Amino acid sequence: MFIDSVEILVSSGKGGAGAVSFRKEKFVINGGPDGGDGGKGGDVYFKVDRNTNTLSHFRGHKVFKAHNGKPGMGCNRYGKKGDDLIIVVPPGTQVFDVQNNILLLDLVEEGELVLFLKGGKGGLGNVHFKSSTNQRPTYAQLGLSGIEKKVRLELKLIADVGLVGFPNVGKSTLISVLSNAKPEIANYEFTTLIPSLGIVSIDEYQSFVMADIPGIISGASDGKGLGIKFLQHIERTRFLLFVLDVANHRSLVEQFRILREELRIFSEDLSSKPYGIMFSKIDANENIEILEEFLRTFGFLFKEEKPFCWLKQEKDSFGRTIKGDEPLFAIGVSSISAKNLEILKFFLYQNIKED
Incomplete structure (x- = not known):
């Protein structure tokens, strides 16, 4: 089960009480106070571990508490410090x-260990309270209580490339053939119910992470469908890939306009990320004129590299640098026949590397 938000109660340990004790030894007359201090309560830490990728292990465990410090003892012996508590979370967890x-807290870096709550201080033993006027103190301090806090953990997956598209446009099939991810694939909408991550290998030493989220539909920003709930997971991505289905009942223009608008409503920062366009299922319609018409409709300026592949031109016909909200590439792909898959991987990796 994928769980991306959970509330837990976290407490640091209480400090141990100081001891009330008096020195009692043979041949020592009227020994003075020798009560030791209590041990400090355990601290609470959060640790980032990339071997964990969900918050599901918090589902049946809602209370986390560090150990209390031990009380002080006679002969000026200090109480043992309470054991610290380390809560392990996946990268991308916010507290x-x-x-x-x-x-x-915003926990991103692998291996990051962050002190969250300090344990209570141990109480002083009676040895600290002796004086010329009180040579037999019969009291000691209690340890200070730990800190208790109710927190909500939210997970935002960290990926290099995020897939954006309507339901059933081929995102799950794409990530399954490009990476090691094994999402559910079926011929109906909303097959993808939870986000999935996959590692796309370029060669033996180079790779990048791709994220697939449930499909977005018109009105998602008003709570319709599933995709808007998981858009937070691609907020951290460096590059977006819009997957437009040439076989969909919606036109390419309609798909793109709705997706861009829903992203803009959700987050201006997300909608301003660099992006590319992929036309999926081109084996169902290899009419290249439909794809070129789409590019002309939005005024995108491209140079054709290979069949069904376009790269953004750096300058227009007047030699001016092209600026504005334009995709960095557009490519037609068939995940079934593997047409242009390797070129797509290269395009994505080049744009991530240059980011």
């Missing part, structure tokens, strides 16, 4: 304070 919805 929010439930009470006021403030972002407390």
Whole structure:
């Protein structure tokens, strides 16, 4: 099960109480106070581990508490410090304070270990309270309580490339043939119910991570469908790939306009990321004029590299540098026949590498 948001209660350990004790040894007359201090309560840490990729292990475990410090003892012996608690989370986890919805931690880097809550201080033993006027103190401090906080963990998957498209346009098939991901694939909409990550290998030493989310539909920003719920997972991606289906009942122009608008409503930052366009299922319609007409409709300026492959021109016919919101490439792909798959991998990797 994929769980991307969960609330948990986290507590650091309480400090141990100081000891009330007096020195009692043979041949030592009227020994003074020798009560030791209590041990410090355990701290709470968050640790990022890329071997974990969901929050599902928090589903049946909602309370996390570090150990309390041990009480002090006689002969000036200190109590043992409480064991620290390390909570392991996947990269991309954000920690929010439930009470006021403030972002407390943004955990991204692999191996990152962050102190979250400090344990309570141990109490002082009675040895600290002796004086010329009170040579037999009969009291010691209690340890300080730990800190308790209710937090919400939210996971935003970290990927280099995020796939954006309507349901059943071929995103799951694409990620299954390009990477090691094994999403459910079927001939009906909303087959993808949870996001999936896949590692796309370029060669023995180079690769990138691709993320597939449930399909987006018109009105997603108003709560329709599933995709908008998971758009947060591609907020961290460096590059977006719009997957437009040439066999869909919607035109290519309609698909693109709706997807761009839904992304803009959800997040201006997400909609401003660099992107490319992939025309899926071109084996169902190899009419290249339909694809070129789509590019002309939006005024995209491209130079043709290979059949069904276009790259953005750097300059227009007047020699001016082209600026504005344009895809960096457009390519027609068939995941079934593997047409242009290797070229797509190259295009994606080049744009990630140059980002």
